Every structure is written in structure tokens, then in C-alpha cells.
Amino acid sequence: MDEVGSGAPAGGNGAAPRPRLEDVAARVGLSTASVSLVLRGVPGPSERTRQRVLKAAAELGYRPDRTASALASRRSRLLGVMVDIHSPFHAELVEHLHTAAEEVGYDLVLSTLTRTRDENTAVETLLAFRCEALLLLGPVAPASVLAELDRRAPVISVGRRIAGASLDVVRSADDDGVGQTVDHLVGLGHRAIAYVDGGKGVIATDRRRGYRSAMRRHGFDAHIGILRGDHTEEAGERAGRRFVDDGGDLPTAVVAFNDQSAIGLLSAFRRAGIDVPGAVSVAGYDDDALSRLAAFDLTTVSQNAEEQARQAVTAAVERLDQGRTVPREIVLVPSLVVRGSTAGPR
């Protein structure tokens, strides 16, 4: 690549350099120190000064430079969030994280997981940005790795339980959630209730356990049936096709690891002409946006994304601004959301 340009990070065209604190200070004939205080809302400056500074800053279109202030204050006021950009549930969490963070004066930095970007890269990026705490949405890394990471910056595991609990966790009781779903189906008269698994993560393990123990609790050990799967629509669909191809003894209800899987499952059924919930009931998990669509109208479990986001931010703030050092685990109670994809057995 041949360098032709000036290398200057100039604005679009003939951009004037952005105004600095010093420019604002000069305009009102004060020191940069005073201007800094006013702009940050620190008590001290007189009302008159405050007004003049604010006016001058507005006139100049001054925007503080985060980079510089982070360096000087040794505080970035940034929370790093690791998300799976393909997950609707994460999208919802991020929405709420944004508002929760804003309320306490923090900003978010998002780092996404993709096919070519693993948890490690994502987290290192966050750290390079000097995020003060890391909110990891459904991390997959082993507990030991996360514990190690926690020594670099407070880590909050969102949605996933951590064995030794050496770091903060905000999650909902996944086993309970699936248990409620099974209870609901049993209440409708189902016995042959199958489960489409979510893979090897801790979250998947918990939900699977919830299914298993609920089935046993109802004395349906013999009906326990778990199909391999993961967190994608594709996995749900594959499971659906397997059911269809098997023909014979279809279960009367299927519970999926999450809504994405459930939607794949449901669509596969309907496409094969199998009525849901007429012929088979389907339930998901997460209560994500799609599950609410009338066309899917999926019975699912709400994890209360908003509350989880709020608690995660609170946990971070406690660590950062209130000196908490002992780990905390916050377990929310999930709640079943009954919609139209479940009904009595055929």
C-alpha cells in the first residue's frame, strides 16, 4: 500500500481542528482547570462562571476528548460488553445495558463474537480500550480463565453460572425456567416431552438438567429424550426434521434450549405440515422479540433482560465505585410466558 496522503486524521474535507479545552478557556478568559470543573459538573465554580463556560463551549461546539480525559483521570468510565452479535437475546440485553449504564454515568464498548473472533480477542479488545469492568454475556471460557481475567478487571458473567464463584454473576435460574415449562406442559396433559439441547456450555447444561429433573419429578423418566442441538435456528430445524423423518412415535411436546432453536423447530414442523400446537406443542426460552410474533406466538421463559442488565451494571458499579471486592451472585427467577405454541396433546 503506497502512502500518498498526509496521514493527518483530518475531517471529511477542510476540517478545522476540533476545539480543545484551552480554546474554551481562552474564550471566557479562564483557566482550563476551571473549564474542566464546570464541564464535568464538579462543584466549585461560581454560577456566573458556570454559565459563561457553558455558553462558550456550546458556541464553539466543544466536545471533550474521551481519550485525553481517560488518560488524565485514569478512569475511562467505560464498561466493556462481550456479545454475540447474532443473538436476539443479547441484542435485548445490550439495549437495557445502554440505558442502565447511562444512568450511572458509564458508557458501553461492545465487542462482538463472530466466526473469526473468539472470546479471547473480544475481551482483549475491551481491555485495550481500558474498559474498567467486563460484562460478558454468556461467556463460554472455563471458570479458571475468567477468574484469571477478573484480576485484570472486574468481570461480571451475565447469564452463566460460574462454578467456584470467584467473580460476579448475574443470571436467572435456568433449570427452574425449563422446569416451569415442563410443568406447564405436563399440566396440559403431555407426557412425551422431548428436549432439544443447547450444546456444551454451562447454560445449556443447566437447562438440560432442569428438563431432566422436572421429567423425573413427574415420574416421566421413560419419556426423557434429548436431541443434540445448539443455540441456533438451524439446530432447531435439524431437530425438527429428525422428528419428522422418524415419523412413528413423535413426542407430543418439544422444549427447546432457546427461542431461536424453538423457532427453527416450529418452522420445520409447520413446513412439514405438522400443526403446532395441534399435533405437537413447542416451547422456547428467552422470550426474545421473535417469540412474541403472532406467527410464532411461542410459549417461552422470560429471563427479564432488563433486570439482568440493570443488575449487571449495578454489580460493576459496586466494584468500581463502591469498593466491593467479594463476589456476588444474583440469581433471578425466570417466569414462564404462556402463548399459543403449546396446547393439550393430540
Added chain:
Amino acid sequence: MDEVGSGAPAGGNGAAPRPRLEDVAARVGLSTASVSLVLRGVPGPSERTRQRVLKAAAELGYRPDRTASALASRRSRLLGVMVDIHSPFHAELVEHLHTAAEEVGYDLVLSTLTRTRDENTAVETLLAFRCEALLLLGPVAPASVLAELDRRAPVISVGRRIAGASLDVVRSADDDGVGQTVDHLVGLGHRAIAYVDGGKGVIATDRRRGYRSAMRRHGFDAHIGILRGDHTEEAGERAGRRFVDDGGDLPTAVVAFNDQSAIGLLSAFRRAGIDVPGAVSVAGYDDDALSRLAAFDLTTVSQNAEEQARQAVTAAVERLDQGRTVPREIVLVPSLVVRGSTAGPR
């Protein structure tokens, strides 16, 4: 909020302060200048020095502080990306943007649009991070606002045409894409082809125009039928229900603004017992992950997310490192992806 803690941005627990350039320098008995050169791969330092520095840095677990280097170099090497976190298509773009940016030594900062976070906030956040260029995915702001923004930092509009073209645009020919879809349906024998609109944005306008003109081109003016909608699954579903409720003269094919809408549409049809593509064909736009699912198997239009991402990054680099100042518009040719949701009319 009562401040209890030390306010120190300490790591999880008894965290040692992260090593600085100076620490590495001290360890090898060199100046920070030399270390900086080595670590940035600038030619100059001798091979021996290079090795020793690298070794020391590794041993100390040194990580450069972006914040500081951005400040010092007046270059952040950051590209700001504004995305709709609920859009599967954007998710795909982001994936490719990541790899494209990495290849040219830039990093991405994501700023999401949510119900409570508009384009303006998203962009200001990006600027506060000192992003050197702004890649806006499907921006909705008026051209004048974007042009104004372009004076602060080069703006690349991705996916959306800009009237006066005073800034860079990377997009695909939306009208052509929808045109191809209509041609395909006409080829299958359809005449009554309806369209579910995407709202008021420029992209929606272009696609709508593509539909209209293709219909006219085929002499089907009388069959032109446009239903109100937007970019969500919900809109598609509402449109689907409207068709179903109307009963009577259902079109034999429906083209939707995007895949999300198409999936809502298709699901609404199937749920109502209307076979797709048996009774009605459905087509979408974007070729996003869900459209490929066998259960939906949606005929759609590929915008080539990868190429768009690559071009967008290239455009930014040209602006930033190669001194280009005249705007460029790159229009890719979309390609129809025929799948199972379209077939001959009933």
C-alpha cells in the same frame, strides 16, 4: 449515590498496575522511544534490540494503552460503525467489517441504535471515541445532516444512496435487486405480485421503486399493490394477516422489503394454513442467515455483505491514509438467490 470506594479503577482484586512502556524499557535498559519503535514495528531498531524488547514485553505481559497512544499520535486507528443491533443483515456486515478492518490495521467501535438511542447519539458516541471515520449502516438522517457530519470525520454511507453524493457511499442497486425478483416471479408465471413496503427511508424508496418499475415494465401496472410495512418481522406478519383476512383476491406472490419482513409474512401465511409456495410465493431481500434456513428457504436477493464491508473499509482507508477527498459511490450489483419459497402460481 454515596461514594464509598477508593475510586481507584483497580482490577478485580489486588491487581498490580498494568506495566507501562517505561517498565519494559527499564527491563531491557533502553529508552521508551526505542521500545515504542519496536512494538509498533517501525524500522530502525536493530535486530538484537528488537528481540530483547519483544521478550521483555512478553514477560511483563505488556499491553499498549490505546488511549495514550491515540492521544500521542493523534491517530486512533478506529473506525466507528453505527449499527442496528436487531438487524441480522447488519450483524453480517459487522462480521465482515471486522476482518476487513483488521487487515488494514484498524479497529472497530460499534455504536448501536435502539429504541432510546437515535442516530445522533450513536454518532456522537463514535466521535467521542475519536473514531477517524464513520461507517453508517443504513443511516436514516437527511443527506444534509450527513454532509455536515462528513466535515467532522469522513462518513461512509453503507447500503443507502445519498442524493447530492457529497460523501462516500457503498451500496448495492436496490431497485435492480427487487427488479430481478419481480422478473423471476413473472418468469414463473405470476402476474398478481404484491409488495410489502419498508417504510420511509431511502432504501425503502429505492426498493419500492424497483418493484413499481419492474411491474410496469412487464405491463402489470394494474397489479401493482403496495402494503404498508417496515423492516421488521412484525410488519411482514401484519401484512400477511391483512392478506389472509381480506380473503378474496390474494396475490399469487408477495415480495417483501427485506428478509425479516418476508419471514414474518411467510410465517403468517403458513400459520393460517396457506401453503408457501403452493398457494402464494414469497420473496425477501438481504439473504440473511435466517433466509437460508430450510424451514424458510426464502428466495431473496444477496447484497454481498462481504464485498460491501470490504469496500466500505477501503473507502475509509482511502480517505484517511491516501488523501482522497472527492466522494466516491460504489454500487454493487445484487444477485437473486432462488430458493424454495417461490414457485409457479396456483
Added chain:
DNA sequence: ACCAGCACTTAAAGCGCTTCAAATCAACAC
């Protein structure tokens, strides 16, 4: 010996902002 030329290194001046200790000032009490 002496100097040019080359290959490395580094001192030092910031980048734009925050932080405090210290200075300034007006108002007051003696």
C-alpha cells in the same frame, strides 16, 4: 589521525485533559 556516513538510540516536547496544592479575593470580625 580525521572526517564523512551510516546505523542506532534517546532526550525532550508534547497530545488534551484532570488534579491539587497553592494563590487570590471579597467579606467579616476584631
Added chain:
DNA sequence: GTGTTGATTTGAAGCGCTTTAAGTGCTGGT
């Protein structure tokens, strides 16, 4: 007048890194 006090304001020292002009040694040529 003088000393005090509380309210404001500010000088100056960085934050951790980049950058550039200015070294420092060496080599080789003469």
C-alpha cells in the same frame, strides 16, 4: 487597619505513549 475565613480560581505536574531533532558509536576512506 489587620487577620481570618470561605468561596473561587489557577499553576503546574502529570497520565502513557509518539515523534523528531539530536546525539552516539562505528566503519571505512583518505
